[in-house]
Amino acid sequence: MIKLGTVFSGIGAVEHALDRLGIPYEIEFACDNGERKLKTSYEEIAIATKGMNNAEKNAYMARLYDKESGVNYVEQSYKANYKISDDRFYQDVKLLDGNEYRNKIDLFVGGSPCQSFSVMGKREGLEEARGTLFYEYARLVKEIRPKVFIYENVTGMLNHDGGHTWEVISNIFNTLGYVWKYWVLNAKDFGLPQNRRRIFVVGFRKDLSAFFENLTDPVKIKLTQDMTAFLDHDIPNKYYLPEKGFKRVIDPNQIKHVALNGKIARCQVACQQYNWFGDMRFETEIPQRLEDDPRVYKGEYKGQRGVARCLTPRECLRLMGFADTFKIVVPDTQMYRQVGNSIAVNVMMEVVKRINLTGVFKPDNNSGSKRLQIATIFSGIGAAEFALKRLGIEHDIVFACDNGEIDLLKPIDEIAEELKKIPTLEERKAYVKSLIPPKRANAVKKSYLANYDIDEEHYYHDVRFLEGSEYKGKVDIFVGGSPCQSFTLLGYQKGLEEARGTLFYEFARLVKEIEPKVFIYENVQGLLKHDKGRTWEVVQRVFNSLGYKLHTKVLDAVNYGIPQKRRRVFVVGFKNGGENFTFPQEKELRFKMQDFLLENAAEGHVKAVDKQIVIEPGGQEVPDKYFLSDRILPGIMCEGTGGFSMKPEIDLEIARPLMSTMHKMHRAGEDNYVTTKGRIRRLAPRECLRLMGFTDDFKIAVADTPMYKQAGNSVVVDVLMGIIEEILKCMEV
Known part of the structure; x- marks a missing residue:
């Protein structure tokens, strides 16, 4: 959890960047006077506030600004969009005492109006900037001692006042006890069709200089959309x-x-x-x-x-990288000003990603137990990640990968040949990223990023071009499945080549390259008999060739607390040890499918408490769109004929296996239907998620159709929880 402090905070570009990246953070303080001016001099204010702490000074300044300048519209926008207590939003940077936050801030962000420095000479200290707002920023860096600071300003600062301004700023940064560098970045190089060049200064406290050495330059991306794509x-x-x-x-x-x-x-x-x-x-x-x-x-x-x-203000916000979830709560004139004064979110995202990749914000390994490192492919909506969350196990997501059923723009063989010509890993990754169709949204990725702490740099689109060697020795548990495919090569090569061309090959290849401590492989039970058993033969031989201690078993969700008949085969492999591993014991089923229905458990009522699902009493009205119309009801309830004959069954206590195609509404003998107030309906996406072990804190960020598919493609969370608990008994993290 990043502890964040900002001044000249505006509408929260860095906060919005962290939200979009899915990086957890807590706002320790923000500060912006909303471009208001005072009649009372700061000399008078200094006398009046002498001896006050930050809270007392802020209350004094709030009353003074209200009396002399009116409403702080910036504060209104900020508080409408970010979680911060009233006493932590400061009205004036000049009255903020950074010593109150000394060594309590991870990331400190701000800019300041560009002003000339009137004091001549090279004192190489803060006094040279006194009287300017840059002085206030630098003073706070010195007082707070954050781990990292980001300072942003117009590029004209480099040549301002004949270069003297930048000379003074550079000298001051050198005296603050930080190692630093700067980049000049343009919004149009980071996915926004706006020509906006700004300077970004990034500083790491000197005791963290080892992390600074890992700081890489931002990676530009090709602009794929012009302004028209952002307009209504x-x-x-x-x-x-x-x-x-x-x-x-x-x-x-x-x-x-x-x-x-x-x-x-x-x-x-x-x-x-x-x-x-x-x-x-x-x-x-x-x-x-x-x-x-x-x-x-x-x-x-x-x-x-x-x-x-x-x-419109909304269009201007989009051109600055603010998602449509940003709430507009001020008049248009004020919103235009606030947008124009902001930092481009996409650029800030890239700067934050570069900083985060250094590892500077990760907890000190000496401060407690080491966090579990997990990586997943065919990641879907993150069943393993959600299992760790419900178990309360602190972890980092090393990477995730899912193409959301969207193919790259070029044939696989052509991409592979082109990659052979590209010398560096970063360039190869950028090349593959450039081939992701820009106009097709990856709904799986959208769901994943809305729910888990991972930056987009480590969310991969295509498993075939994910280079596991980058993560060798960095993963504790590696999780994935793969579509069930026949293997066309003949013979018993007892190695990876026998599986080449299949997506199972990619899972096995990554196990070999990454060398995780443990892997979990999941697939449909039919894998065991697929292609007359030959598929399973090859899977076993390939896994055996990787040098892992293997454990295999078919598990059914109904035996692990979830009222759904869903049998899947799980393979657990240990690189070292694992001889004492056993699959989790079955447990008594406490719920029926009806317990998870909206009319019995309203949105937000299915929670996780101490690893267990708890349902609060009280239901809700089910939206009419989930009920079957008179037009399609006869077809859904039809028994069928011949080989397609099946008896319609509804209101089952234990659900049939949820399918990725359930949005198409199959017949009642194949899909799950329930009766609500005498009317027959399909399950809502939230109910499907519950039947996969996802409690209601899982955020639904996509439309119903992709959510149905994602739920149907997922692994049951409770089954993975049991497996992971047994794994941790046998391994040292």
Whole structure:
């Protein structure tokens, strides 16, 4: 859990970056005065607040700002989007005493307005910057002593005041007890179609300089979308321009101030969209509501009749990398200013990733027990990861991999040949990443990142191009399954080559390259008899060739606390030891499928307490969309004929195996249906997740159809919990 402190906090670019990366953090403090100015001098304030602590000074400043300057709109936006107590959001950086947070902050982030430094000479100390807001930032670094700081500013700082500004800043950073470097980064190089160059200074406290040596430069990515991909199509009338605004934005003499229908946005600024300044759009398709609105001017531009409009605040937020989950709670004018003053989230994500990859934020190995290191492929929605969460086992996810059933843009053989020509691992990874279809969202990845602590750098798309040697000796438990495929090579080669071309080969290859302490392999029970038993023969021979002590058993979810008949084969391999491993003992079933239904357990009522599922009383109304219509009900309840005959059964106490295709609604003899208030319905995604052992703290981040598929493809969490507990009894982590 990263302890975060920010000043000049704005709308929380680093907080949003951490949210998008799925990296846990806790906000220790934030600070922003919302661009308000005071009439009372700071000399008077210093006298009035002498002897006060941070909380007392902040209460004093809040009253003073409210009296002399009014509302802090930045504070409103920040508190609407991030968890922070009122007494930890400070109103004025000049009154913040960093000593209160000394050695309590992992990451300290901020920028400051670019000001000239009036004191001459090279004192190489803070006094040279006194009176500037950069002084306040540097002072707080010195007082707080965070593990890492990030300082952001405009690139003009490098040449500001004839270079003297940067000279002073560099000298001051050198005196603070940090090793540091800086990058000049442009938002358009990190997935955002906006030309926004900024300087980022990253400093590591000198006692952590070993981690600083691992700090690698940000990796640029090819821009795959232009501005139009970030725009909405149904825009409220108020964003369309009157005659004066229309004529201004189409005026070629305004090119310095206005960009019309650009592909890459200009750098957003605080005054954007004000007096029709910045990026604008000209549209030739005019809906009737605009035709009927006399406030909206319809004119000609380049021979076409149309209307012109500003960007909406939501569109501006997207161009800065803020997801649509960011709540807009302030007037448009304020939101435009806050967006223009912010840091591009995608760039901040890359900077944070580079820092996080150094390991500087991981707990000290000497401070307690070592955390379990887990890696998964065919990761799905993270059954193993969720099992560790329910078990309360501290762990790090080394990597995960799932393509979400989305193929790369080039044939596999062609990619493999091209990779042979690329010399470095980073370049090979970047090449494979560039082949992921940009317009197809990986719904599996979206679910995974919404629920687990992993940065996207270590979420891989295609297992065939994941190089296990990068993680050799770094994984405690390696988990995965693979689609069941026949093996075409003849003979008994007793090695990996016999499985080449199958996805099982990729699992086995990675075991050989990574050399995890333990692996767990899961598959359908049919694997044992697949291809007349030959598939299982090859699987066994390949596993035997890897040098692991193997244990194999078919386990059924119904015997491990989940009311679902779901039999799967599990192979557990130990690199060393494991002779005493036994699969978990079966336990009594405490639940029926009905216990997990929404009408009996409302959303949020299925929880995990001390490893066990606990259901709080109280149900909810089931949304109408899950009930079967009169049109399809006869087909669902049909017994069928001949070889397709099956007796319809509903309201089972123990569910049939959940399928990845259950969103298509099979007949009642194959799929699970229940009766609610006399009407027949299918299971809701939340109920399917519960029947796979995912308690309600699992976040549903995708639509129903992909969620059904992901639940049906998953491994039952409770079964993995039992296996992992038995594994840990036999291994040292």
